[in-house]
Amino acid sequence: xxxxxxxxxxxxxxxxxxxxxxxxxxxxxxxxxxxxxxxxxxxxxxxxxxxxxxxxxxxxxxxxxxxxxxxxxxxxxxxxxxxxxxxxxxxxxxxxxxxxxxxxxxxxx
Amino acid sequence: xxxxxxxxxxxxxxxxxxxxxxxxxxxxxxxxxxxxxxxxxxxxxxxxxxxxxxxxxxxxxxxxxxxxxxxxxxxxxxxxxxxxxxxxxxxxxxxxxxxxxxxxxxxxxxxxxx
Numbered sequence: 769x770x771x772x773x774x775x776x777x778x779x780x781x782x783x784x785x786x787x788x789x790x791x792x793x794x795x796x797x798x799x800x801x802x803x804x805x806x807x808x809x810x811x812x813x814x815x816x817x818x819x820x821x822x823x824x825x826x827x828x829x830x831x832x833x834x835x836x837x838x839x840x841x842x843x844x845x846x847x848x849x850x851x852x853x854x855x856x857x858x859x860x861x862x863x864x865x866x867x868x869x870x871x872x873x874x875x876x877x
Numbered sequence: 878x879x880x881x882x883x884x885x886x887x888x889x890x891x892x893x894x895x896x897x898x899x900x901x902x903x904x905x906x907x908x909x910x911x912x913x914x915x916x917x918x919x920x921x922x923x924x925x926x927x928x929x930x931x932x933x934x935x936x937x938x939x940x941x942x943x944x945x946x947x948x949x950x951x952x953x954x955x956x957x958x959x960x961x962x963x964x965x966x967x968x969x970x971x972x973x974x975x976x977x978x979x980x981x982x983x984x985x986x987x988x989x990x991x
Contacts, residue, residue: 772919799977810881810967813979855920863976867919 772868796861803855883983896955900968907973909951914965
């Protein structure tokens with residue numbers, strides 16, 4: 769079956785760095801997305817990776833290893849506003865998104 | 878500013894009632910989606926549509942139907958609501974021909990069925 773695994777919850781300190789991991793098993797693979805969802809709000813797009821390697825976008829970076837079925841989202845210089853859930857989703861061979869349950873990130877002062 | 882608007886943020890309905898959830902997008906997107914979001918589970922696709930008057934079943938279509946009479950509007954219908962349909966419902970849209978494109982989500986409709 770198809771499956772996405774990511775930690776349920778993580779805690780980090782303001783100003784620090786945190787890495788949120790995601791492993792996936794899908795029928796075929798056409799890329800991996802990360803979305804951010806603040807409590808009570810709509811998910812918003814953060815990144816899309818289809819090739820191996822690291823893509824950097826300001827304080828946020830996303831990494832993909834297709835051979836390992838693994839991705840991570842790296843958040844640097846954490847701010848209180850980064851407290852949110854982070855959703856990992858893989859695009860399968862039919863271009864359907866398979867979603868993880870999300871990682872709730874708690875930032876402490 | 879691009880927008881996906883869902884008609885109701887919060888609804889409370891009784892078992893057996895008919896429920897309409899409406900979604901409108903102003904981006905001229907061809908593709909529209911309805912998901913439900915439950916604690917501890919990933920987003921689950923209910924129905925999607927690639928064009929006006931077209932609809933495709935997602936992973937959990939049972940108990941739901943949809944309508945897409947106009948390009949900008951995609952409605953989710955619960956013919957006879959049940960307590961296990963209590964959930965957060967998210968509408969999303971995406972530009973056509975871009976299966977790898979990002980989804981734009983609405984704010985969600987939290988439905989409680991008593």
